[in-house]
Amino acid sequence: MATIPGIYRHHDYTIAWISALPLEMAAAVAMLDERHPDLPTDLSDNNSYIFGSIHGHNIVIVCLPAGVYGTTSAAVIASQVQFTFKSIRFGLMVGIGGAVPSQGDIRLGDVVVSKPTRDYGGIVQYDYGKTLSNNRFERTGMLNKPPSAEHMVRSSNIPAILSDMVCRYPKMKDKFTYRGAEQDVLFEADYDHEDVESTCANCNPSRRKSRSDRGYDVPVIHYGLIASANQVMKSGRIRDQLANEFGILCFEMEAAGLMDNFPCLVIRGICDYADSHKNKQWQDYSSGSRTMTMTRFTGDLPTSVFLEQLSGS
Template identity: 55%
Template structure:
């Protein structure tokens, strides 16, 4: 049995939260090493943890309970994590999300979107929380915290590193695949031919199990990329308890809110544990969404 090091809970400074087991798998694949389970866990803390380190940083990874997704579940996991690991400085909400491509952000499957504050937002907007008025009017209320300055300055530094030295994500993926070869068949790139973006007004035939019978003439015209390396975008992320799977609604909210990604957990965490949200794009938040790209998108986000 592997002899894992054991550290006091006070030595952990970063909380990494995932919604799905495949996201936690990707997170563990990126660790430089795992640690022993916490010896002293708060009795009110129901989370199961994976502890480890990334370079000099000690990290706590937790996953939402099986079948329990959304804003509320993320809030519970984050709250309980802080009861056991009281010295956490900030969090990372890492996993998959739905892309909202636009003229300014040519987001594709496998790309990564990182939350970045806007003029009136901390980087995450809870799109389904507010007041409903007549005539279809909906007013969003409340605001979510910005990521801490240390994360934002690090994000800016990583951007300059990316521009000067190139995209490191492919190297990190290759390293993970070499250490965990059993991940390769499912957690690798799914091929540009399987990256299909249909026009927002064309809905999937709900009786079909795949998009093979969807009208290919309704695909949005896009130039093929020269490689399969994931592109990292920084921008606003929409979060809510509702699964976004309607192209026309995605387009409307994308324009209205300026968001380029939809997900279901971050809004529950932002005001509890100051965090950055990192999402690998696994679908286009429309009726054509399926699970094929989820494992690879989880890996790119973790990388």
């Protein structure tokens, strides 16, 4: 992907793509059809941007500062984006997340897309509320809905797109190769990680959950509620408790800081099961799979059509 010379101004960019991790940003940049020259920003804007286009839509990509995560950081990033780019029409929060395996057949490498319900706008901020008597916690407030979109559910073309990206960027082969079903291990919700090791080599294999083999390694796209908070979810017990209460499909740490002032469509590649066994083994692949969902297809829906539906045109 070469940088395309041209005259672009701040007002030419209508889509803001926000990533939480550098590896997520790298996957996003790899899928740009064109890379645009950098633009100057105001001294009050501390963000670093990458500019480009996908199917003719001009996109500005920004990442949270290294090592800085959470809803507050995301809110600051978004406010600076809106200050610098006045023509932004909608935002995309694209990254990795932890799945709730009890809510349908969600596997590592799958993708969850936020979808509003009758009571929630696609995102649940589960740590926002007030503590009442008897240590009862009451969640308060509602978050805005994402931009409206019609998602068509068809067979996924993500593997072919990942393969195409690897051909263009051979150095990414190891990062974005499917890890294999044998590496997708789920433990019982009440069984905690045995030690401080980064792998589960010493965890009790008898506490693994038995699941049928899908018979294919194509990522599945799921639509529903995403839980967001200023904390990492690493408890299978609390994960399932909250999921049963709200119908949550996955957990993440940034979207709640965006929705009220910068409504976004939230797309999360599943890299762990939001329990004490979580590790980084699937992060690269899951970053790639959710990027494919956004950049090319949502259920085989071409991005040009998908973005037009998001923007209401």
